[in-house]
Amino acid sequence: MTTSKGYTYSASVFAGPYYLSIAGDLVSTAEHFDVFNPATGQVLAQAPSGSPEQLETAIASAKSAFKTWSALSYDQRQVYLNAYADALQAHRDELSQLLTLEQGKPLKTMAEPEVDQAISWIRQIATRRIPVEIVEDNDSHVVELHHTPLGVIGAITPWNFPVLLALWKVAPALITGNTMVIKPSPFTPLTTLRFGQIAQAVLPPGVLSVVSGGNELGPQMTAHADIAKISFTGSTETGKHVIRSAAGTMKRLTMEMGGNDAAIVLPDADFKAIIPQLYWGAVGNSGQWCVGIKRLYVHSSYRAEFVEAFVDYAKQQKMGNGLDPEVTVGPVQNKMQFDKVRTFLDDIKANGYKVVLGGEVDESRPGYFIPVTVVDNPPEQSMIVQQEQFGPIVPIIAYDDVDDVVARANDSPFGLGGSVWGRDTKAAVAVANRLETGMVWVNEIHTQGIDVPFGGHKQSGLGTEHGHEGRLLFTNPKTVLIKK
Ligand code: NAD
Numbered sequence: 001m002t003t004s005k006g007y008t009y010s011a012s013v014f015a016g017p018y019y020l021s022i023a024g025d026l027v028s029t030a031e032h033f034d035v036f037n038p039a040t041g042q043v044l045a046q047a048p049s050g051s052p053e054q055l056e057t058a059i060a061s062a063k064s065a066f067k068t069w070s071a072l073s074y075d076q077r078q079v080y081l082n083a084y085a086d087a088l089q090a091h092r093d094e095l096s097q098l099l100t101l102e103q104g105k106p107l108k109t110m111a112e113p114e115v116d117q118a119i120s121w122i123r124q125i126a127t128r129r130i131p132v133e134i135v136e137d138n139d140s141h142v143v144e145l146h147h148t149p150l151g152v153i154g155a156i157t158p159w160n161f162p163v164l165l166a167l168w169k170v171a172p173a174l175i176t177g178n179t180m181v182i183k184p185s186p187f188t189p190l191t192t193l194r195f196g197q198i199a200q201a202v203l204p205p206g207v208l209s210v211v212s213g214g215n216e217l218g219p220q221m222t223a224h225a226d227i228a229k230i231s232f233t234g235s236t237e238t239g240k241h242v243i244r245s246a247a248g249t250m251k252r253l254t255m256e257m258g259g260n261d262a263a264i265v266l267p268d269a270d271f272k273a274i275i276p277q278l279y280w281g282a283v284g285n286s287g288q289w290c291v292g293i294k295r296l297y298v299h300s301s302y303r304a305e306f307v308e309a310f311v312d313y314a315k316q317q318k319m320g321n322g323l324d325p326e327v328t329v330g331p332v333q334n335k336m337q338f339d340k341v342r343t344f345l346d347d348i349k350a351n352g353y354k355v356v357l358g359g360e361v362d363e364s365r366p367g368y369f370i371p372v373t374v375v376d377n378p379p380e381q382s383m384i385v386q387q388e389q390f391g392p393i394v395p396i397i398a399y400d401d402v403d404d405v406v407a408r409a410n411d412s413p414f415g416l417g418g419s420v421w422g423r424d425t426k427a428a429v430a431v432a433n434r435l436e437t438g439m440v441w442v443n444e445i446h447t448q449g450i451d452v453p454f455g456g457h458k459q460s461g462l463g464t465e466h467g468h469e470g471r472l473l474f475t476n477p478k479t480v481l482i483k484k
Pocket of ligand 1: 156157158159160161165183184185186214215217218219222233234235236237238239241242255256257258259289290291388390416456460461
């Protein structure tokens, strides 16, 4: 199929209708809702709106499947997960295109890598084991620590990385013996519905279900007595509702939430050489990263030069429809976010902060395009510095003193990630160690790995994903004390 602008994609992407995946079956719904293509603002497809009864059925089937799934060995579950990865691989191009169409991200530089990483991580995570530990062994008894699966996991996911963030939950939950019901964001349900559908062909019924619908499905999951744990990725505000609601049943929680990550470029940094990394760290995925650089602190000795070079680099990028191979910056994902990001632009304008790139939305342009905007040295207390913009606006803020910039970076209710950049690695690490965050990168950004814990400090998160620590959170530590 070729769009009016000449971008081509596989016709099979639209071969819908889309179905819920429940208990091994593809299930249609009475109601549907519109899913929009953010590059055009037009309706892309209709997604099934699951009813409370359908979600109930999905949870019941996950509970039933848990009995047999949890009884399998790790090796047996690995075989299933590898088969799932193979099946996803066969649909890799379709999933990537669909991801661009529903999310807006550039196909080659963002969507395909997201799908590829997700598939690769399923295979890698499937190799990991949590063995029984002997924690005490003496003349009278032996004590074993087992890590048993929890039961049904409810996964609630956002719209910025809908494939990766969901499959980041699926793989560790399933390999450790749990079953799962996923509720995707109503803004980006299509890829999740598709990989849910693909799962039904390879996984036993009930092991992985997908129920799309409105936000109201979330509270049904978080309060449900048969869901043992919620693995949530989304905003801090919604996260607080989730925590309150989960209290009634003492659910386990892993919460990955918002951030306002600072990048600190130290006085000795080779600042021109790192501009591409800083630019993509901030503007990649149109700034819709939880761990995106949202405050860029540079030393005042080279600020003017830095800003100029940053803007030059930004001008080399093309914003547009992610299907266009030349496009490196897509739209923001939805109208709600578009309106929210515009409030930052309005505030910047109203306060007369110095905009050196972008700043004005082209009202005649269809889709949800916010131009990459660079704000030169807004005040520390400004909205763009204090709040999470989650869009392609970069405040470049000057500092004079390293102690002062560390204090400013830490003066936030958030504490997700951060980065420190400098020629003297030892000195940069010393600064990194002072940041109150769940993660901090030194002279690199956004590198990840299945054994690398990923999580937030303060109001950015509870618990962690990835790593042995993250996988343990899908299990119950069960101590077995045996008299000799
Ligand atoms: P959101 O909080 O609006 O929605 C997230 C999910 O929660 C969606 O599936 C939504 O339908 C569901 N939901 C809404 N109300 C609910 C309720 N009352 N109970 C249960 N579930 C409910 O977040 P978003 O706008 O989709 O995503 C953007 C936010 O996510 C940003 O703040 C970003 O920083 C954060 N995020 C964090 C990480 C991380 O790993 N820390 C990763 C990606 C995004």
